[in-house]
Every structure is written in structure tokens, then in C-alpha cells.
Amino acid sequence: MTDYSQSRRKMVDNQLRTNDVTDHRILDAMEEVPRERFVPASRKAVAYIDEDLQIGSDEGGRVLMKPHIFGKMLQLADIRPDHVVLIVGAGTGYSAAVIAKLAASVVALEEDEALCNSATESLVELGIENAVVVDGPLVEGYASEGPYDVIFVDGAVEVLPETLPKQLKSSGRLVVIEGLGGAGVARLYQKSGEAVSSRFGFNAAVSLLPGFAKSGEFTF
Numbered sequence: 001m002t003d004y005s006q007s008r009r010k011m012v013d014n015q016l017r018t019n020d021v022t023d024h025r026i027l028d029a030m031e032e033v034p035r036e037r038f039v040p041a042s043r044k045a046v047a048y049i050d051e052d053l054q055i056g057s058d059e060g061g062r063v064l065m066k067p068h069i070f071g072k073m074l075q076l077a078d079i080r081p082d083h084v085v086l087i088v089g090a091g092t093g094y095s096a097a098v099i100a101k102l103a104a105s106v107v108a109l110e111e112d113e114a115l116c117n118s119a120t121e122s123l124v125e126l127g128i129e130n131a132v133v134v135d136g137p138l139v140e141g142y143a144s145e146g147p148y149d150v151i152f153v154d155g156a157v158e159v160l161p162e163t164l165p166k167q168l169k170s171s172g173r174l175v176v177i178e179g180l181g182g183a184g185v186a187r188l189y190q191k192s193g194e195a196v197s198s199r200f201g202f203n204a205a206v207s208l209l210p211g212f213a214k215s216g217e218f219t220f
Helices: 005-019 024-030 039-046 069-078 093-101 113-125
Strands: 084-088 105-110 132-135 147-156 168-178 184-194 193-201
Touching: 005 024, 024 084, 024 093, 069 093, 069 147, 069 168, 069 184, 069 193, 084 093, 093 105, 093 113, 093 132, 093 147, 105 113, 105 168, 113 132
Parallel strands: 084 105, 084 147, 105 132, 147 168
Antiparallel strands: 168 184, 184 193
């Protein structure tokens, strides 16, 4: 059986640290969680390369985002040990497994039944008890378990729906990649009372989450 621990260490040293991910809690969590457990069997050998990895059934569809982009988004989110976090687009559960080591509890929202089942299975097998996978439309969020300290959107959007910031606590934070390809940027939204402000985080690109395309446009 392949020992992936060295691959995780190289990922942390060569991909995260070199891209200014300096939070030791994030580095430790990403070194501990077995990323290979969250990709299809055919991609386990390349689970730790710094590329998006397809996890859905459609080419060009759902992906596990590049490790260094994921790490930088976590650092932007500034998740604390007492936080309740909503993940929009749980995929196979990797982000939930990592964030569960940073937060008090995690609600991982997924609308794809196969991905939802895979994520639940993986979290149970790894003994992660403070994260739950829930089924529902991504664009609607999951208000019944809110409000949240942090909302982590695990994929790109062309339009951020108002439903998501509304599910933040009065001092909550939301991280998301807006735009596609070379136009993509990671942004941090911060809520203060009922007002929401945003700021640029860094340039980033990842595939579009279902339901987040601009109105009147189609993705194939």
C-alpha cells in the first residue's frame, strides 16, 4: 500500500509555504488529512499535484481545487476554533475534513447525490464527528443551521446570491472565488450588522459551481 505521508509533507512545504500560506493550523490540518481519500481511484497517484482534480462524472465539471489555492482561501477565511462554518459545494468532503480540524463544527452543503454520499462515507471512515454533509441546492445555502461565523464557497461563482451573506452572523466572513479563468479572484466578504463589505484577496481560478452562472447564460 502506498504511503502518502511524504506526499502530504511535500505538498505543505513546496506548494503551501511557497505561496504564503503561513498559518500553522492550516498547514498541520492539510498535512494530516489524506487528500488521496477524496479523489477517484484513478487519480490517487496524482492527488498531491498542484492542479485541480476532477471529482465529478463530467469532464470540466466539479473539481478538488489546487492545494495552494485552497490553503490561501482558508487563510483568508481566518477560521477560529469556536467557529461554525458552512461549506457551499462540499464535493467529496475534502474541504469539510480539513475545516473540521480548524472549526468547532462544519455544515457541508452538496446538491450532487453521488458526491454527497461519497463525502459522508469518507468523513465517517475518518472518524470526523464535528462535520455533517447535508443535501440541498447550493445557491440557497443552508439557513436552518445558521447563522454562520464563516461561509466557505468551494468553487467559483459568476454571481454571489444575496442568500449566502444573509446567513452570516453579524460579524461573519465569506470567502469565494468570483469570475472565471484569468478573470477569477478570491474575495473576502465581511458582515458588520446588516452591512456587507468586500475586499480583494488574490488572483485565482477554479471551475464554476452549479447554479452560480450569470442569469440568462448557460454552462456546458
